[in-house]
Amino acid sequence: MDSSVISFYAISAFLLTFGVMAVTTRKIFRAAIWLLFSLIGIAALYFWMDFQFLAAVQIIVYIGGIVVLIIFSIFLTQMSGKDMPQALTSRKLIALALSLGGFAFIAHFLAHANYHESSGLVDASMPAIGRKLLSVETGGYALPFELISVLLLASMIGCIVIALKKAQEKP
Amino acid sequence: MCNVAYGAYAIAKNFQIWDLNIGVLYVSAVSSFAVIGILMAGWSSNNKYSLLGAMRSGAQIVSYELSAGLSILTIVILTGSLKVSDIIQSQETGWWLFKGHIPALIAFVIYVIAITAETNRAPFDMAEAESELTAGFHTEYSGMRFAFFFLSEYINIFIACGIGATLFLGGWMPFHIGHWEAFNHIMDFIPSSVWFLGKVFFLIFVIMWFRWTFPRLRIDQLLNLEWKYLLPISLFNLLLMTVVAIMGWYF
Numbered sequence: 001m002d003s004s005v006i007s008f009y010a011i012s013a014f015l016l017t018f019g020v021m022a023v024t025t026r027k028i029f030r031a032a033i034w035l036l037f038s039l040i041g042i043a044a045l046y047f048w049m050d051f052q053f054l055a056a057v058q059i060i061v062y063i064g065g066i067v068v069l070i071i072f073s074i075f076l077t078q079m080s081g082k083d084m085p086q087a088l089t090s091r092k093l094i095a096l097a098l099s100l101g102g103f104a105f106i107a108h109f110l111a112h113a114n115y116h117e118s119s120g121l122v123d124a125s126m127p128a129i130g131r132k133l134l135s136v137e138t139g140g141y142a143l144p145f146e147l148i149s150v151l152l153l154a155s156m157i158g159c160i161v162i163a164l165k166k167a168q169e170k171p
Numbered sequence: 172m173c174n175v176a177y178g179a180y181a182i183a184k185n186f187q188i189w190d191l192n193i194g195v196l197y198v199s200a201v202s203s204f205a206v207i208g209i210l211m212a213g214w215s216s217n218n219k220y221s222l223l224g225a226m227r228s229g230a231q232i233v234s235y236e237l238s239a240g241l242s243i244l245t246i247v248i249l250t251g252s253l254k255v256s257d258i259i260q261s262q263e264t265g266w267w268l269f270k271g272h273i274p275a276l277i278a279f280v281i282y283v284i285a286i287t288a289e290t291n292r293a294p295f296d297m298a299e300a301e302s303e304l305t306a307g308f309h310t311e312y313s314g315m316r317f318a319f320f321f322l323s324e325y326i327n328i329f330i331a332c333g334i335g336a337t338l339f340l341g342g343w344m345p346f347h348i349g350h351w352e353a354f355n356h357i358m359d360f361i362p363s364s365v366w367f368l369g370k371v372f373f374l375i376f377v378i379m380w381f382r383w384t385f386p387r388l389r390i391d392q393l394l395n396l397e398w399k400y401l402l403p404i405s406l407f408n409l410l411l412m413t414v415v416a417i418m419g420w421y422f
Contacts, residue, residue: 029214033211036207052191052192052193052197053192053193053196056193056196056197056200057196057200059200059201059203060196060199060200060203063200063203063204063207064200064203064204064206064233064236065233067207068206068207068210068229068233071207071210071214071229072210072226072229075210075214075222075226125192125252126192126193126251126252126253126254127251127252
């Protein structure tokens with residue numbers, strides 16, 4: 001057991017602890033903050049794997065963007081200091097069943113995947129990532145990139161339509 | 172409670188803790204933690220003014236991060252790398268502010284405006300506007316906690332100015348002009364740490380200068396400035412820089 005394995009388990013324990021805390025706490029603002037910590041844990045895992053670009057994007061997008069938006073919407077909508085009401089038992093059971101099912105699915109998938117030793121040498125330099133993102137050959141990411149762009153454009157148009165002020169009706 | 176995490180800095184020649192592949196992106200990613208600290212502090216004070224200050228500061232930091240990021244990208248187009256040491260090495264024959272002429276100059280001005288807003292300095296200090304919100308998000312804090320807020324604010328300024336100095340003013344690279352060997356050689360006698368710190372302190376001076384020169388804006392004017400002017404200008408500037416880089420119209 002060398003130091004890298006130990007740090008992997010330490011990061012994973014950190015991530016799982018805060019993930020569990022995020023779903024068990026009754027205060028919604030705390031849930032958001034625990035979620036933030038578990039997302040930091042994921043970024044740390046990426047750093048551990050030496051995928052620095054992915055880690056930095058994880059931090060920018062999830063921590064700088066999504067968690068801030070979640071906190072904003074909590075401020076604007078919820079009584080954020082109060083305890084949330086206890087969920088119904090039937091809903092709890094359904095949620096438990098669904099999460100166990102998801103876990104079983106992923107565990108099955110992981111157990112039956114045939115892994116092969118990676119060469120360990122991935123070209124993760126900036127120009128390589130950029131070319132890969134826009135390449136249309138096999139293994140390129142041009143199609144997902146374009147799809148996500150269209151999706152974002154659609155959601156932006158939706159936001160503008162919702163936020164548009166209606167013309168004042170003259171009395 | 173607050174944010175401090177910085178290793179990817181080249182303070183002087185061969186003097187850098189962690190020269191990672193994506194240095195500039197990493198620093199801007201880590202500095203986006205600041206807003207969460209401010210939001211938490213404002214909310215947990217359980218006070219209208221603090222909450223208002225925190226919300227303002229959140230809106231402001233999130234929106235100005237865009238222009239700051241875009242103007243960083245403008246220089247990254249020229250260097251083709253996010254690695255701090257590569258960026259500094261590419262400025263051996265002159266700083267990007269001069270080599271990249273018009274688009275680099277526009278990007279520099281936008282960057283300085285954006286970091287002034289991002290670090291909550293006047294004239295953009297809406298988060299702690301003392302004449303309207305008493306002291307904004309840190310009204311309820313005193314003693315060591317108050318000190319931590321200010322410590323993180325000033326460290327943030329140093330970090331932002333450090334990125335600015337690295338990208339636009341050449342980091343620790345002395346002032347070189349093209350192939351004037353004699354002149355470059357004389358400049359090399361000044362130690363590289365003096366160059367770096369001098370540039371950073373110059374940028375900090377500019378930001379403090381703003382503080383005492385301009386009156387404070389209103390929050391809606393502030394957001395208008397970002398979304399209606401700075402963001403379109405910096406997007407267009409990015410395009411302009413791409414054209415310049417493709418055609419090779421820089422020195």
